Amino acid sequence: MKDDEEVNKSDLLGILLESNSKEIIKEHGMSNREIVEECNTFYLAGQETTADLMVWTVVMLSRYPEWQTRAREEVFQVFGNRKPDSDGLNRLKTVTIILNEVLRLYPPVLFFNRRVQKDIKMQNLSLPAGVKVTLPILLIHKDRELWGDDATEFKPERFSEGIAKATKGRLSYFPFGWGPRICIGQNFSLMEAKIFLTLLLQRFTFELSPAYAHAPVIFLTLKPMHGAQIITINCSFKCVQAFGISTFIPSGASKYK
Ligand code: HEM
Numbered sequence: 001m002k003d004d005e006e007v008n009k010s011d012l013l014g015i016l017l018e019s020n021s022k023e024i025i026k027e028h029g030m031s032n033r034e035i036v037e038e039c040n041t042f043y044l045a046g047q048e049t050t051a052d053l054m055v056w057t058v059v060m061l062s063r064y065p066e067w068q069t070r071a072r073e074e075v076f077q078v079f080g081n082r083k084p085d086s087d088g089l090n091r092l093k094t095v096t097i098i099l100n101e102v103l104r105l106y107p108p109v110l111f112f113n114r115r116v117q118k119d120i121k122m123q124n125l126s127l128p129a130g131v132k133v134t135l136p137i138l139l140i141h142k143d144r145e146l147w148g149d150d151a152t153e154f155k156p157e158r159f160s161e162g163i164a165k166a167t168k169g170r171l172s173y174f175p176f177g178w179g180p181r182i183c184i185g186q187n188f189s190l191m192e193a194k195i196f197l198t199l200l201l202q203r204f205t206f207e208l209s210p211a212y213a214h215a216p217v218i219f220l221t222l223k224p225m226h227g228a229q230i231i232t233i234n235c236s237f238k239c240v241q242a243f244g245i246s247t248f249i250p251s252g253a254s255k256y257k
Contacts, residue, residue, distance in 0.1 A: 013039060048221045049108040050189040054196050056106035057099060059228050060154055062208040067156060070094050072201040084198040092194055094156070099193055100163065101156040103175035104141045108221040111136045112177055137174060138222075146172040204232040 008014040016035060023029040030038065061068040074094040079085075116131045127133065144151045146167075147158075159166045167173045176183035183189075200206075209229035217225035 012042060044220065045183070046185050046189070050185075050192050052106070052108035052221050052223055053099070053102060053189065053193050055224060055228050056222075057102045057193065057197065058200070058206065058230055059208065059212075059214075059224065060102050060105075061098070062206055062230060064154055065207070067094075067098055067154075068201070068205065071098055071197065072205070075198050075201045079198060079202070081202060084195050086191070089191060089194045089198070092198070093160075095194055095197055096190075097156040097159040099190060099197075100159040100166075100173075101154060104173060105152070105154060106216065106222055107137045107141060107175040109175070109177070110138045110218060110222055135174075135178075140172055141175075143172065146170065203235055205235060206230050206232045 009018055013035075016038060020029045020035060061071065071094050074092060078088045078091055111134050114133050114135070116127045116129055116133060118129045120127050140146065142151050163173055171178065176186040207230070209231050211229040212224075213226050215225035216222055
């Protein structure tokens with residue numbers, strides 16, 4: 001970016017360039033390459049993950065129509081046919097516990113790594129400096145010792161009294177990471193997912209198409225390998241149409257099936 005160049009401050013790139021140009025004056029700025037890397041991080045960290053959350057939620061609500069009905073009842077109770085607003089979104093309790101449970105069973109980010117800075121001892125474990133530690137989010141989210149015998153089942157009600165109660169105060173649920181590097185987009189993505197679900201539930205009932213094959217796969221994040229084919233029934237016109245909600249279909253197949 002040149003000194004006299006105007007930036008569009010209404011998007012992320014513009015804000016980043018504007019803020020960076022002030023830092024450059026103080027000699028702490030980022031290079032163009034670093035700016036591009038920041039944008040890539042936001043795209044991957046922010047877009048793919050939230051899209052995965054939405055897809056798995058639609059799959060789960062199709063598989064468990066009783067939860068779809070409960071979520072729709074709540075949405076109509078809070079918003080009727082109105083557009084969602086932030087006050088109402090904060091009152092969506094059933095939708096929130098559904099999203100929590102989807103993030104437990106289908107966390108878009110499956111693990112994250114840390115490098116040990118200095119020798120430490122944790123109970124009977126000695127970790128020397130330099131060792132890389134992997135925190136397997138999915139394995140911990142499905143651990144029977146931590147979650148009970150129904151650990152692998154879809155039961156949003158386990159979150160009905162909040163995350164601390166569901167985890168019994170243990171660090172067994174961290175779809176957004178933990179500690180100083182916890183996801184900065186956590187609230188934003190949950191808000192996005194709630195808006196999406198509200199608009200979807202207000203307009204459609206949906207079920208899994210016979211074409212759907214359940215095959216979670218890791219492709220950077222956790223996705224349905226063959227996409228998610230969903231049959232939607234328009235709530236107002238009662239007509240049936242089919243469309244695929246998918247974020248990843250391998251082998252270059254059509255995005256919408
Ligand atoms: C369901 C949605 C999301 C999930 C599951 C998720 C998950 C995560 C996880 C597990 C981490 C920690 C990685 C680590 O510690 O190594 C992380 C970090 C991060 N996330 Fe998200 N994320 C989501 C949405 C978003 C959104 C919407 C944005 C941006 C708008 C975002 C931006 C970031 C950034 C910039 C970091 C790095 C933070 C740092 O290192 O200080 N994420 N995310």
